[in-house]
Amino acid sequence: MRVHVADHPLITHKLTVLRDARTPSPTFRNLAEELVTLLAYEATRNVRTTPITVQTPVAETQGLAISDPRPLVVPILRAGLGMLGGMVKLVPTAEVGFLGMVRDEQTLQPAIYAERLPDDLSDRQCFVLDPMLATGGSLIAAIDYLFARGAVDVTAICLIGAPEGLAAVERATEGRNVTIVLGAKDERLNEVGYIVPGLGDAGDRLYGTV
Numbered sequence: 001m002r003v004h005v006a007d008h009p010l011i012t013h014k015l016t017v018l019r020d021a022r023t024p025s026p027t028f029r030n031l032a033e034e035l036v037t038l039l040a041y042e043a044t045r046n047v048r049t050t051p052i053t054v055q056t057p058v059a060e061t062q063g064l065a066i067s068d069p070r071p072l073v074v075p076i077l078r079a080g081l082g083m084l085g086g087m088v089k090l091v092p093t094a095e096v097g098f099l100g101m102v103r104d105e106q107t108l109q110p111a112i113y114a115e116r117l118p119d120d121l122s123d124r125q126c127f128v129l130d131p132m133l134a135t136g137g138s139l140i141a142a143i144d145y146l147f148a149r150g151a152v153d154v155t156a157i158c159l160i161g162a163p164e165g166l167a168a169v170e171r172a173t174e175g176r177n178v179t180i181v182l183g184a185k186d187e188r189l190n191e192v193g194y195i196v197p198g199l200g201d202a203g204d205r206l207y208g209t210v
């Protein structure tokens with residue numbers, strides 16, 4: 001598994017505002033989208049491309065086009081939906097599929113409650129969007145689901161990750177082509193499975209349920 005933690009003052013600045021408990025939902029939503037666009041730049045570093053020739057007004061030249069099959073972007077509902085706009089701004093030709101997952105707040109076990117993905121993901125590059133990587137349970141379940149459908153590589157974009165969750169994903173995905181791009185790697189999980197210092201419940205903050 002490859003892990004890339006962003007190291008850029010603009011990303012840290014935006015994450016700092018996102019973490020602030022006083023930041024209201026509309027600002028939180030805008031910042032989440034902006035952060036994904038910045039992280040997507042790194043996350044798509046290995047997107048598959050095909051050499052093509054184009055004619056400029058001046059001369060013929062070689063360039064690249066994103067290969068078929070197109071990348072598949074998978075936001076994990078509910079909070080990952082807040083990242084979709086920022087991702088498709090950068091990769092507008094990507095296909096979008098959906099996975100709905102919820103973590104039981106007592107057991108911390110994830111459950112899939114909705115799915116709308118292509119049946120066959122053979123040879124597909126997948127980009128999973130989920131703002132929080134806490135215990136890693138949700139991301140592991142999502143990655144397992146995509147590989148079981150034939151995906152060949154999965155890149156997850158998360159705004160904040162905990163060391164415990166990263167280690168769990170690494171153990172669970174050994175030998176698979178998995179990359180995680182993070183805005184920040186935080187200190188730890190607390191006794192109820194929240195990331196410290198984190199930003200609280202991402203879904204609640206995005207959708208104003210706090």
Ligand code: PRP
Nearest residue numbers: 078079102103133134135136137138203
């Ligand atoms: C949050 C978050 C992740 C998950 C992370 O979702 O968006 O999907 O928790 O926790 P884990 O790494 O311990 O599995 P939640 O289950 O709260 O659902 P929501 O997006 O609907 O708020």
Ligand code: URA
Nearest residue numbers: 134194195200201202
């Ligand atoms: N889910 C969240 O939204 N926040 C956390 O800190 C952990 C899981």
